[in-house]
């Protein structure tokens with residue numbers, strides 16, 4: 118067998134995943150090149166610069182744990198990090214670990230092809246360059262392919278329009294403008310209050326009303342920063358043993374166990390504390406519809422309390438899905454924004470958008486004059502970024518063909534028929550149901566250990582089997598079926614936000630800690646479910 122490659126590993130993407138993959142793999146003596154489409158590192162945080170962009174996980178744990186020095190030296194300024202601060206952090210990581218010399222910026226991968234004879238991957242870039250490597254690792258993120266709805270007339274719009282995930286680097290001036298925001302997911306909910314303060318008028322086009330929990334953001338004091346640093350070992354241990362990679366455990370208590378008063382007090386305390394931890398208030402919020410309804414009801418009552426116009430409040434009240442069955446947003450004065458004179462809510466389920474005209478948006482029942490439109494319409498999640506790479510496996514089989522009916526992977530890490538390809542936070546892994554850096558570090562560590570073992574044994578090819586993949590897909594479905602998550606019929610977890618996308622529940626819902634144990638077991642059993650040759 119001939120073996121010609123330029124390097125050991127090609128990594129696609131220089132966000133949280135790609136940076137750590139480079140650091141880890143290079144650290145074990147492999148030659149690695151990272152290809153990054155953006156002109157800077159940061160991935161998600163490089164592209165998503167929309168007003169109000171901030172992480173919903175708290176700063177101190179939405180961060181790498183692999184270096185004690187890094188976590189002790191970095192000073193987060195707020196409870197939740199703003200996009201520029203995360204970018205500064207990731208740039209610091211790139212410098213501190215001397216990563217830049219192996220990262221090629223402004224280099225978009227347009228295709229990747231497995232070479233059966235040479236047992237390597239050939240990757241073609243948008244500049245027509247061809248690079249090869251023994252292993253290909255995708256670090257392309259789960260939410261990086263913008264979903265811009267195809268609304269008739271968009272190309273005739275005389276004003277400017279932007280998707281939040283492709284935001285201009287020099288910002289957008291809303292002053293004096295009539296702005297429309299389409300979408301009320303986590304992104305729209307972050308952007309609405311900020312844009313409302315700057316624009317002359319803001320019209321929010323809502324398709325599905327959403328639950329949201331107040332973030333309660335604020336500055337991080339020197340004392341609290343020090344307390345966190347003193348406790349980091351324990352914080353990181355809890356993250357790794359948790360269901361969602363957060364440093365708190367979900368209560369084991371049923372929401373139906375306490376009296377109504379006690380339950381309300383528990384929710385109220387969680388509401389006042391703010392953040393994603395609200396969903397950890399009880400153990401059965403995502404498994405028992407009656408338990409879920411108690412949380413959903415509590416938030417509905419809050420919306421009614423906050424929003425002064427009862428009609429607007431009712432439109433903002435989610436009734437078609439339970440709390441946290443779609444990814445729960447957290448906000449800073451989102452519902453309050455609808456009390457402003459300059460904010461209008463349009464329910465596009467009631468009156469769908471029919472067309473965009475040169476001067477605005479026309480729904481079935483009204484015309485909304487606009488100078489600027491913001492699409493906070495989300496992403497072709499999880500599969501979009503991978504399918505966009507035009508990956509072809511053994512025998513030239515396109516991934517697009519293999520996944521025509523939805524994604525199939527083993528552990529979210531490998532795809533049968535695509536040897537030597539590893540997908541960080543791929544479909545079938547906990548990824549988006551987790552604090553991402555925690556999920557990413559676990560995947561990168563597993564892949565790095567796996568490659569070290571292959572080299573130590575003189576093996577050159579690793580591929581999961583159809584059987585292992587089939588069993589994982591079944592387990593994935595079964596894990597999702599034990600939760601209420603697949604019941605939210607408009608969820609991007611299911612691909613429901615992209616017209617024509619197969620409805621498959623994509624992330625692994627069995628919990629992060631349980632998943633990590635499975636991965637460890639697979640490795641311990643000699644990489645059970647994989648065929649390794651050389």
Ligand code: NAP
Pocket residue numbers: 170171172173174260266267299300301302303304305307322323324325444465470493494495496549607609613614
């Ligand atoms: P999203 O959750 O998919 O929300 C998109 C919104 O656009 C939804 O309200 C959707 O309505 C609406 N929409 C889509 N197509 C539409 C159309 N043709 N007409 C009208 N409305 C349309 O996307 P996102 O808000 O960007 O968030 C995606 C994920 O990114 C989040 O769930 C989260 O995991 C992550 N995120 C994280 C943070 C953070 O941590 N700071 C911030 C933002 C995003 P339907 O619900 O009816 O589909």
